[in-house]
Amino acid sequence: MKRIEIVVPCYNEEPCVAPLYDEVEKTFAGIKDYDWSLLYVNDGSTDGTLKELEQLKSSKGDKVQYISFARNFGKESAIYAGLKNSTGELVVLMDADLQHPPAMLPEMIKGIEEGYDCCGARRVSRKGEPVIRSAFSKLFYSIINNVTEMKLVQGGSDFRMMTRQMVDSMLMLTERERFSKGIMSWVGFDTKWIPYENVERLAGTSKWNFFGLVKYAWSGFIAFATAPLRAVIYLGSIIVLISAIYAIYLVVMAISHPEQNGSGFGTIALLILFIGGVIITLLGVIGEYIARIYIELKHRPIYIEKINTLKK
Numbered sequence: 001m002k003r004i005e006i007v008v009p010c011y012n013e014e015p016c017v018a019p020l021y022d023e024v025e026k027t028f029a030g031i032k033d034y035d036w037s038l039l040y041v042n043d044g045s046t047d048g049t050l051k052e053l054e055q056l057k058s059s060k061g062d063k064v065q066y067i068s069f070a071r072n073f074g075k076e077s078a079i080y081a082g083l084k085n086s087t088g089e090l091v092v093l094m095d096a097d098l099q100h101p102p103a104m105l106p107e108m109i110k111g112i113e114e115g116y117d118c119c120g121a122r123r124v125s126r127k128g129e130p131v132i133r134s135a136f137s138k139l140f141y142s143i144i145n146n147v148t149e150m151k152l153v154q155g156g157s158d159f160r161m162m163t164r165q166m167v168d169s170m171l172m173l174t175e176r177e178r179f180s181k182g183i184m185s186w187v188g189f190d191t192k193w194i195p196y197e198n199v200e201r202l203a204g205t206s207k208w209n210f211f212g213l214v215k216y217a218w219s220g221f222i223a224f225a226t227a228p229l230r231a232v233i234y235l236g237s238i239i240v241l242i243s244a245i246y247a248i249y250l251v252v253m254a255i256s257h258p259e260q261n262g263s264g265f266g267t268i269a270l271l272i273l274f275i276g277g278v279i280i281t282l283l284g285v286i287g288e289y290i291a292r293i294y295i296e297l298k299h300r301p302i303y304i305e306k307i308n309t310l311k312k
Helices: 017-028 049-063 075-085 102-113 131-147 164-171 180-186 210-224 227-256 265-298
Strands: 002-010 034-042 064-069 090-093 118-123 156-163 191-196 305-308
Touching: 002 017, 002 075, 017 034, 017 049, 017 102, 034 049, 034 075, 049 064, 064 075, 075 090, 075 164, 075 180, 090 102, 090 164, 102 118, 102 156, 102 191, 156 164, 156 180, 164 180, 227 265
Parallel strands: 002 034, 002 090, 034 064, 118 191
Antiparallel strands: 064 305, 090 156, 118 156
């Protein structure tokens, strides 16, 4: 029997831990030829998530494993830890709050059996989501697909079933500032997208606020887009060209209309302010890349385990 391992990042998901297990168990009751297990990754939760995991592990045995971080390292680190510690022939990545319906797993298995390397869930509606958040989401996908080599599917979620080969390929990318959606796209492999309607959380509230999502989007953009660096060269060249044309214009005006020449103080001040603003903006973009290089060169661990039941 092939084994499907389900990786579940958790941050303050105390009321969702056990219900998720129950839903997965119900789903696999009707699936033959596949064994399954859950690997929870507790990302430094401050509620009773760890206690719930301990109790679930105690009652369900080998069906449940968990890793618990020493502090909150973020969802991307939790995803990496789960994938790195997974051993199943097929690996599923899903959220704990049941917004990723376990009922979709049989259809994902069917897609894998059809020869796909990955089956992902794609939201076809954003019902219940703020309009501005949906608008910015669409804008992000549009921009990143045009300035990078990636092709992210609009509405594509982290809820995916992947072959062992694809998971191992993702783990070859060891950067600290991770953007899993981009990594999944970058490694390639054939992906089948399964549409589904947006589902409300089982309990609690989303850990992603608007500014957190903007920061995450910016991180993904910087991680895979070299367009800002190229734009520096283009913008610099354009400014030099405009400056040259303007300089010729001033010379011509000085020769043809010497009586109109003023002190030129206003023009000089305006140019200094404009060029100064451009320089500061460009230094900010370059500084962002330098910051990423600085972080990578430190070689800090992506996560630190406090508990790992797989190693007992």
